[in-house]
Amino acid sequence: MAAPNSPSSTAAVSDHHNALVLDEVGKPMRLELRPTPKPGPGSVLIRILASSIRANSRRVYQEPTSGHPLPTPFVPGFAAIGRVAETGPDATSLQGGQLVFFDPYIIARDSSDAKYISGLMECVDEESRRLSRGEWRDSTFAEFANLPLENCFPLDEARLMRTPQDGGLGYTLDNLTHLFSMLIPFGGLADINLKAGETAIIAPATGRYGSAAVHLALALGARVIAIGRNRTILEQLATIHPQRLSAIPITGDVDADTQALRTVTGPSGADVFWDMSPPGAGTSTHFTSSLNALKNGARISLMGSVLSGVGFDYMQILIKGLTIKGTWMCTKEQTSRLIKMVETGLLQLDAQSMGPVRKFRLEDWAVAFDTGAERTEPGEVVITP
């Protein structure tokens, strides 16, 4: 029996389909009717139902100096949810019609050094450019996308979308799009092995990735200190879990902010500091106040794009024996684990506390990218082709 919330289960393949094309960074995108590809060995054709727009998408596609090289001309995109339309000849478990999550972090099959963030950023070494400019150049802002088999993770549609009376979680496609903001923060939290009962400082917690990290850390059983500048969003976050979540503003006064963090952590300090700051936050005082509030042996996850270099206190790292781990995207094992956390009900994709899902058609790309850049608060911005 199909789940009542299921998005259209037909993934009938048409000869041609619509795709957004970016010819050159800085030029307007254009909608193109193009032949639908046939999946070969190692690939799968996905009918895209929703694809994620990030806060930096507009800048990446419009500004040549964004620091995100792209394999233009190409179809942009990012993480997506879709249905298997057709499998290649070597697929063994994916089946036509199946609901899948596309993890956009593509790693070459013959060298883990060659990488491509599908639709959003290529690497500049020669091997990586061969990967991003070859078979996998085109991403998910399209009705159909031909994607690497190993990047398409099955979603248990019956469990996720059937009603609770039928043993399901009652989710809609909108609920599932919250996975888009969870994916990458989970990589960092998993890499530093955040555990139940530990205390984690999450910064900045008021954006889409940061607020997702708050939900993840809570689901992992941690006590969470969400820090950020936007007091309105901090107040909203604080209501998610009054027992295990404290929201503390970044005021710019290092001593006062350290003291505020210590009122929650107590004298021993926090176990974990997770950070995903955008370039503009490079000079923020929260790096120092958070380090001040860490315990001996604490772990730090750095996931943002701070281009200026952060003035971490060398001696504090040494004396406290801190471990700093940088994480780019997440591993396949982590993506599977994240999906399992949702399917088991441990991580709830709660529409009310995770923010609105703003949806746009392919042809409305301009307003979609403006929304992605301007509405950086919790929630999702997606293209639904």
Ligand SMILES: NC(=O)c1ccc[n+]([C@@H]2O[C@H](COP(=O)([O-])OP(=O)(O)OC[C@H]3O[C@@H](n4cnc5c(N)ncnc54)[C@H](OP(=O)(O)O)[C@@H]3O)[C@@H](O)[C@H]2O)c1
């Ligand atoms: N490691 C990876 O694999 C990976 C993957 C994707 C993206 N990234 C990087 O992660 C970064 C964050 O992404 P995002 O989508 O969350 O970006 P974003 O939406 O631009 O970041 C918003 C968050 O940053 C805060 N913020 C902005 N300026 C600040 C400042 N001067 N001081 C303190 N907080 C400030 C905002 O708080 P307010 O509410 O106070 O403005 C908000 O919480 C990006 O730069 C991106 O390149 C990393």
